[in-house]
Amino acid sequence: MVAGLEARDVVVRYKDVTAVDGVSLHLQPGHVLALLGPSGSGKSTLLRAIAGLAKLDAGSIHWNGEDLSAVKVHKRNFGFVFQDGQLFPNLNVGRNVAYGLGKWQGSRQDRVAEMLELVGLAGYEKRKTTELSGGEAQRIALARSLAPSPRALLLDEPLSALDTGLRRHLAGEVSRILREVGTTAIYVTHDQEESSMVGDTVGVIVDGRLLQRAEPDELWRQPASVAVARFLGNKAFLTADDARALGWSGSLPAGHVLGVGPRSLELHPDGVPVQVLDEGFDLGHVEIGVELPNGQRAVVRSEERAGAETVRVRLVGGAVTPADAPT
Numbered sequence: 001m002v003a004g005l006e007a008r009d010v011v012v013r014y015k016d017v018t019a020v021d022g023v024s025l026h027l028q029p030g031h032v033l034a035l036l037g038p039s040g041s042g043k044s045t046l047l048r049a050i051a052g053l054a055k056l057d058a059g060s061i062h063w064n065g066e067d068l069s070a071v072k073v074h075k076r077n078f079g080f081v082f083q084d085g086q087l088f089p090n091l092n093v094g095r096n097v098a099y100g101l102g103k104w105q106g107s108r109q110d111r112v113a114e115m116l117e118l119v120g121l122a123g124y125e126k127r128k129t130t131e132l133s134g135g136e137a138q139r140i141a142l143a144r145s146l147a148p149s150p151r152a153l154l155l156d157e158p159l160s161a162l163d164t165g166l167r168r169h170l171a172g173e174v175s176r177i178l179r180e181v182g183t184t185a186i187y188v189t190h191d192q193e194e195s196s197m198v199g200d201t202v203g204v205i206v207d208g209r210l211l212q213r214a215e216p217d218e219l220w221r222q223p224a225s226v227a228v229a230r231f232l233g234n235k236a237f238l239t240a241d242d243a244r245a246l247g248w249s250g251s252l253p254a255g256h257v258l259g260v261g262p263r264s265l266e267l268h269p270d271g272v273p274v275q276v277l278d279e280g281f282d283l284g285h286v287e288i289g290v291e292l293p294n295g296q297r298a299v300v301r302s303e304e305r306a307g308a309e310t311v312r313v314r315l316v317g318g319a320v321t322p323a324d325a326p327t
């Protein structure tokens with residue numbers, strides 16, 4: 001028997017769109033998988049298929065080896081958290097959290113208090129849901145879905161309606177909470193930083209296909225293909241010679257290229273002069289677009305504006321990527 005959650009060759013189609021195209025994955029009990037992918041890549045559909053909310057055109061979903069095809073959504077014992085929390089506006093916080101408890105063995109009041117404590121909102125029982133901030137509402141939604149001790153938790157962009165600073169903070173909180181409870185979870189996001197904060201592993205989905213699944217560190221250092229590397233923000237791809245000409249001291253295995261992302265280059269007085277193409281701002285950083293000596297465009301993340309037509313850059317890292325892997 002395979003313990004935990006398993007998807008086998010799952011296909012989901014909407015008329016002529018294949019939203020999920022043969023995805024297989026396995027989560028050991030307690031494992032948190034972050035699913036990362038561009039808009040429309042099939043993340044939500046895969047999650048809905050696992051939940052039993054989307055019909056499978058092929059493949060199957062299993063828990064501890066049991067095929068869940070004939071098991072209805074509410075009998076699967078999975079919890080959900082959606083982007084907008086979906087709290088009941090007519091119920092106070094305590095009643096919202098108690099809602100899913102069903103035939104809970106033990107004090108419902110104690111369980112609600114325990115869950116509110118877990119999400120850092122102890123004592124909020126009597127609050128109206130209309131008096132919560134966006135971040136608080138999502139914590140309550142998380143408390144509600146965890147209250148009945150689901151065997152797995154499926155989270156679909158739970159923080160994407162929040163502003164960036166709060167999102168980062170809460171991603172850390174969600175990560176802590178999932179580990180504290182020890183629940184198996186799939187966390188859908190299109191935010192790369194969030195995925196690496198929350199997931200034990202991160203899966204990249206593009207066009208309905210799971211292109212790679214790896215621990216965050218490995219995923220960013222060694223994308224399995226140019227398609228994955230591009231999606232992760234690598235704009236230029238260099239040969240070993242091109243990379244060394246920019247001061248890189250690493251080595252590339254044969255048949256590989258080095259993906260250049262925003263953290264790969266740094267400004268340095270002894271660096272190679274490159275032409276500045278444009279400048280933009282992202283989360284308090286300046287992103288300087290430059291033309292590399294081989295003509296490719298790359299981005300340098302900097303604290304200050306370039307203030308000149310050329311800047312000197314040094315290549316300090318990159319994503320080691322198979323050059324010919326199928327994209």
Ligand SMILES: Nc1ncnc2c1ncn2[C@@H]1O[C@H](COP(=O)(O)OP(=O)(O)OP(=O)(O)O)[C@@H](O)[C@H]1O
Pocket residue numbers: 014017018019037038039040041042043044045046190
């Ligand atoms: N109910 C539906 N009917 C028809 N097509 C749909 C339906 N739901 C999703 N699709 C299509 O299936 C594909 C995958 O959609 P899905 O919502 O799973 O992607 P996603 O990765 O979750 O996107 P996002 O990050 O924007 O939420 C898209 O092409 C989408 O247009």
